[in-house]
Amino acid sequence: MEVKRATSVEAEPVEGVPGVIVxxxxxxxxxxPTFALxxxxxxxxxxxxxxxxxxxxxxxxxxxxxxxxxxxxxxxxASGDTALVxxxxxxxxxxTGSEALRFLCGIPLLKENIGLTAxxxxxxxxxxxxxxxxxxxxxxxHQHALEVTxxxxxxxxxxxxxxxxKALQRAFEKTAKGGEVVMVTxxxxxxxxxxxxxx
Numbered sequence: 001m002e003v004k005r006a007t008s009v010e011a012e013p014v015e016g017v018p019g020v021i022v023x024x025x026x027x028x029x030x031x032x033p034t035f036a037l038x039x040x041x042x043x044x045x046x047x048x049x050x051x052x053x054x055x056x057x058x059x060x061x062x063x064x065x066x067x068x069x070x071x072x073x074x075x076x077x078a079s080g081d082t083a084l085v086x087x088x089x090x091x092x093x094x095x096t097g098s099e100a101l102r103f104l105c106g107i108p109l110l111k112e113n114i115g116l117t118a119x120x121x122x123x124x125x126x127x128x129x130x131x132x133x134x135x136x137x138x139x140x141x142h143q144h145a146l147e148v149t150x151x152x153x154x155x156x157x158x159x160x161x162x163x164x165x166k167a168l169q170r171a172f173e174k175t176a177k178g179g180e181v182v183m184v185t186x187x188x189x190x191x192x193x194x195x196x197x198x199x
Contacts, residue, residue: 002030006039019046019095028109036109040093042066042101047094054144054163057085058106065097077101088143116161117191118168121154125180133178137171154184161189 009023020042027036042048042064050069059068059082066077068085069092075083077093085091095101124133138155141148144167146159157164168185175181 009039011041014048017046017049019043020048025104032109034109036107038105038107040101040103040105042093042095044095044098044100047092050090050092052088052090052143054087054166055108056087057083057091059083059085059093060104062102062104064095064099064101066101066103067094067096068092069094077103114161115158115189116164117156117158117188118164119154119156119186120168120171121184122171122175123182123184124175124178125182127179133175133181136174140171140174141167143167 004025006023006025009025011021011023014020014022020040022041023039025037025039026032039062040048061077061079061081061083063079068075068077068083071090076096077083093101093103120137122130122134122137124130127133134155138148138150141155141157144159144163146157146163146167149156149158157167164187168183172181172183175183
């Protein structure tokens with residue numbers, strides 16, 4: 001077990017986001033194996049960027065007033081409130097008060113990246129049009145920040161292995177909601193995306 005004061009942790013400005021600082025209270029360098037706990041401070045009138053990502057946030061508001069804004073809804077925040085932001089939910093925290101909005105934010109620690117390329121062919125069965133399902137899958141691949149190279153018979157996707165598998169699962173599940181589907185996928189950790197230089 002270990003204990004430290006939050007104010008003893010160095011406050012870092014969030015790059016490119018004026019008026020927002022973060023203290024990484026617990027993370028991998030501290031020996032935390034699974035989760036990171038961060039303390040954010042958002043100055044009056046400032047906000048975090050509007051963004052989404054593959055992991056969830058668990059948030060607890062310590063002080064101040066704010067707004068959690070999403071694509072289709074918003075929630076007022078005050079001391080004692082807690083919020084859950086699910087993976088891929090576009091969101092932003094905005095200070096609407098006259099003092100700093102301070103909140104704790106827990107996230108899963110990112111694992112070491114393992115690069116992977118997958119060749120994906122998607123076949124919705126008994127559908128007059130294949131393009132809508134394929135377009136939906138490509139949109140999901142982009143949401144996972146994968147490199148996407150569409151082809152006439154298949155699509156290459158490349159990125160971190162965890163993101164590739166999550167994206168493929170989401171694409172299959174979305175297509176399967178419309179009926180039966182066949183997805184054929186070939187994986188490689190040695191094949192770069194065409195047009196990308198080896199690093």
